Every structure is written in C-alpha cells, then in structure tokens.
Amino acid sequence: MSRAEFSESGRVVIKIGSSLLTNGGRGLNVAAIREWVAQMAEIKRLGVDIVLVCSGSVAEGMARLKLKTRPKVLHELQAAASVGQMGLVRRFEDEFEEHRLLTAQVLLTHDDLSDRQRYLNARGTLLTLLEFGVIPVINENDAVATEEIRFGDNDTLGALVANLVQADLLIILTDQLGIFDANPSLNPEAKLIRSIGVNDQLLDQVAGDSISGLGRGGMTTKVRAARLAARSGAATVIVSGKIDQVVTRVMNGEDLGSHLIPDIAPLAARKQWLAAQLQLKGELTLDQGAVNSLQNGGKSLLAIGVKAVHGNFRRGDLVSCQDELGQEIARGLINYGAQDAAVIAGKPSSEFETLLGYADEDELIHRDNLVIIG
Numbered sequence: 001m002s003r004a005e006f007s008e009s010g011r012v013v014i015k016i017g018s019s020l021l022t023n024g025g026r027g028l029n030v031a032a033i034r035e036w037v038a039q040m041a042e043i044k045r046l047g048v049d050i051v052l053v054c055s056g057s058v059a060e061g062m063a064r065l066k067l068k069t070r071p072k073v074l075h076e077l078q079a080a081a082s083v084g085q086m087g088l089v090r091r092f093e094d095e096f097e098e099h100r101l102l103t104a105q106v107l108l109t110h111d112d113l114s115d116r117q118r119y120l121n122a123r124g125t126l127l128t129l130l131e132f133g134v135i136p137v138i139n140e141n142d143a144v145a146t147e148e149i150r151f152g153d154n155d156t157l158g159a160l161v162a163n164l165v166q167a168d169l170l171i172i173l174t175d176q177l178g179i180f181d182a183n184p185s186l187n188p189e190a191k192l193i194r195s196i197g198v199n200d201q202l203l204d205q206v207a208g209d210s211i212s213g214l215g216r217g218g219m220t221t222k223v224r225a226a227r228l229a230a231r232s233g234a235a236t237v238i239v240s241g242k243i244d245q246v247v248t249r250v251m252n253g254e255d256l257g258s259h260l261i262p263d264i265a266p267l268a269a270r271k272q273w274l275a276a277q278l279q280l281k282g283e284l285t286l287d288q289g290a291v292n293s294l295q296n297g298g299k300s301l302l303a304i305g306v307k308a309v310h311g312n313f314r315r316g317d318l319v320s321c322q323d324e325l326g327q328e329i330a331r332g333l334i335n336y337g338a339q340d341a342a343v344i345a346g347k348p349s350s351e352f353e354t355l356l357g358y359a360d361e362d363e364l365i366h367r368d369n370l371v372i373i374g
Contacts, residue, residue: 011049011130011167012251013234014040015158015225019175020241021056021088027063028056028087032241034095036173039247040135041099048251049130052092053138053161055154060084085139092137102134107141113160116316120333120369123164124361127368130165155221159228159236166368170229171250172222173241178258179219181206198230198260223260230262280331282311282319282338284345284364291323294330295372300363301332303352306345313338321365332370335361 016036023029040050058077061084062070071077089105096103106126112118129136140157155172162170181202182190196203203223219238226236237250239257250256286294290305301321313319314337321330334341341364343355352359 010047011051011165012043012169012171013051013053013158013162013165013167013229014171014173014247015053015154016055016173016241017154017175018055018059020173021054022059022063028060028091030091033091035245036241036247037092037095037099039245041096041101042248043251044099044101044135049165051126051130051136051138051161051165051167053154053158054088054092055139057081057084057088057139060087088139089137096135102132104129104134104136106136106138108138108157108161109141113164116318116333117314118316119164120316120335126161126165155225156228159225159234162229162234163232166232167229167234170226170234170236171247172225172236172238173246174222174238175240175242176219176238177240178238178256179203179206179223193258194255195259195261198226198236198262203260226260230260230264233262233264235262236260279318280320281313281317282309282334284309284319284321284334284341285326286321286323286329288323290321291329294321294370298367300367301330301365301370302349302362303341303344303364304346304348306341306364309338309342309345311338313341315360319365321370328373330370330372332365334365335363 014036020032021029040052044050058070058080061067061080061082064083064087065080067080071080085107089103093103106122106129108122112122126136138157138161140154158170158172161167177192179193179196180190181193183206184190193202193206206219222236222238226238229236237257237259239246239250243249243256246256284301284306285308286301287305287307290301293299293305294301307324311319313334315335316333318331319334320328321332322328336344340356344352344364347355349359349362352362
C-alpha cells in the first residue's frame with residue numbers, strides 16, 4: 001500500500017505507546033490524548049473503521065501508586081495494571097464522548113488469539129463493534145496475564161489485532177520520529193528511513209531497544225510487529241505521536257515516519273494463511289448449489305448446502321469444503337463443532353435454535369474466514 005492510498009483505507013489499527021500516553025511515566029497526558037482522539041474522530045467521520053490499541057495501564061498505575069520504577073514482581077505489575085486501567089479507559093471514553101462516539105473496552109491475552117475458538121469469538125466481537133460504529137479500545141489483560149501468556153509488548157498486540165480485524169494499516173505512535181539508518185543519538189548523520197520493505201535486512205541492523213523503561217517494546221518489537229501485521233497484508237507506519245495532527249496527516253498520505261511495506265496483498269495473505277498454515281481438522285460435503293454459491297457468488301457457506309460432515313473438529317478449526325465427487329473447492333474456519341454441524345447440516349439457520357438449543361452465527365463458515373481453492 002502506497003502512502004497515497006492511506007486515505008482510502010477501510011480499517012486502521014492505531015497503537016499508542018506507554019511513554020506517549022503517560023507523559024514519560026508522570027501520569028496520563030490528557031492534552032495529547034484529547035488531540036489524538038480528535039484526529040481519530042475526524043477520520044472516523046470519513047468512514048474509516050478505527051481500532052485503538054493502547055499501552056499505559058501499568059505506567060498509569062505506577063503514577064497513581066507513586067511507584068518510581070516499574071515493578072518486577074508479577075503480582076505487583078498486575079496490581080499496577082488494575083489501578084491504571086481504570087484511568088486509561090475512563091479518559092478515552094470521556095474524550096470520544098465529546099465527539100459523540102461510543103467506545104468499548106476489550107482486554108486480550110495471547111491465549112485469546114492462539115486458540116481458534118477464542119480467536120473467532122474475539123474477531124466476532126470486534127467486527128460487530130465496528131459494525132455498530134463503536135471504537136474498540138484494546139489493551140493486554142495485564143491484570144491476569146502471566147509471563148507464559150502475555151504478548152510481551154503492545155506492539156505485538158497491535159499487529160495481532162491488525163491480523164484479527166484484517167486492517168489495511170497499522171499506525172504505531174511512538175516517541176521517536178521513526179526508524180533511522182543509524183542510532184541518531186550517536187550519529188548526527190543518521191537519516192530517517194522513509195519507506196522500506198518489511199522484510200528488508202537493513203531493519204534487523206538498525207532497530208534498537210526501548211530506552212524509556214516504561215514500555216516493553218523498542219524499535220525491535222515495532223519491526224517485529226510490522227512483519228507480523230504484514231502476514232495479513234497490512235502496511236505499518238512507525239511515527240512520532242508528538243507530530244501535530246499526526247494521525248490525519250498519515251491517513252492523508254503525508255510522508256511522515258517510516259512506512260514498512262508488506263510483500264503480499266491482504267487477500268492473498270489471508271488465503272495463504274488459511275490454505276497453508278493451519279491444519280485441516282475435518283471435511284464438509286456440499287451440494288452443487290452450495291458449490292456454485294461459493295465459487296461464483298463470493299458467499300458464506302450455509303448449513304443448508306451441506307450434505308455430510310466428517311471429522312472431529314471444534315468451533316474455529318479449519319475444515320475442507322468438497323463437492324460430491326470429493327474435490328476440494330474451499331476451506332475455512334467453521335463456526336460450529338462437528339457434532340452440532342452434523343445436526344444442522346442441510347437445515348436452514350432459522351431452525352438452529354430449535355435443533356441445538358442455541359444459535360451462534362447464521363453461517364456455517366463466514367465468507368471472511370473462507371478461501372476458494374484453485
């Protein structure tokens with residue numbers, strides 16, 4: 001995606017770092033938050049979906065608890081996060097409310113996105129919020145996360161969310177202008193890298209670690225995040241959040257910060273991920289009407305078009321869709337487990353609640369989670 005195309009992006013994930021949000025650890029930077037929210041409200045009015053990922057709960061909790069250094073003991077970190085999260089979310093809610101925009105707090109852990117069923121649940125919630133015009137405000141669930149399940153930094157969380165909602169663009173607001181070809185604090189001749197392929201080896205040589213001590217991510221984690229976002233075809237801009245009108249200017253295609261370009265288009269990236277990187281757990285045999293609908297209509301797979309269910313799969317697993325001759329025509333993430341899918345196969349969605357005692361999605365596989373093979 002070129003900079004000129006940013007203004008046409010349908011969906012953007014904006015990640016704001018701890019140092020920016022908390023005045024270098026002195027408490028929430030209310031004036032800056034107000035400015036960023038005003039900019040997000042402006043691009044929201046232009047029809048762009050926005051998901052906000054913010055660090056800062058631990059740093060804000062440290063300020064409220066008057067802690068001088070970041071806690072090292074896990075339960076102290078969790079306590080600081082619990083205190084800080086209250087102020088962080090309330091501030092964003094109040095500022096967005098000034099622009100008549102609703103927000104929703106979403107707390108995630110790594111397990112939420114590594115487990116296929118919870119991945120679908122999180123994705124469904126976020127996409128529904130966006131359909132309602134709500135701006136999700138996402139943070140890692142530091143209050144309960146342990147070292148085994150924490151993301152490690154909210155840059156990574158931002159990238160995973162970009163994958164989750166199929167964003168066109170990830171904007172990482174930081175306290176640096178972007179990525180330089182050398183350490184600017186040591187080399188006055190260092191130049192800002194304006195545009196570079198996300199897998200260019202130069203990035204491995206020049207990315208450095210965080211020096212603020214507040215967050216867990218330096219440029220190394222931002223480069224890693226950009227590469228993770230690129231797996232679903234999202235471009236990334238790493239840019240200073242201190243620049244006047246930075247969000248709107250980036251979205252208007254202005255040459256700010258460092259633009260990390262993915263090497264694969266979004267649709268191709270998602271097809272590659274679904275088709276090659278997940279293990280098949282079952283098969284569905286479709287009637288000819290369903291086959292035609294998938295191949296020619298770009299439709300979701302409905303249960304009424306399924307003739308047989310094979311395998312022992314759970315909600316969120318990857319299954320193969322085959323015609324009556326056994327030829328694979330598509331694969332996707334299924335919304336119902338094998339036992340329930342067998343019960344509703346060949347039935348209209350209006351009967352799901354009667355047959356199962358509940359009804360989740362109307363589709364067996366939503367078109368956003370389905371790719372045509374061949």
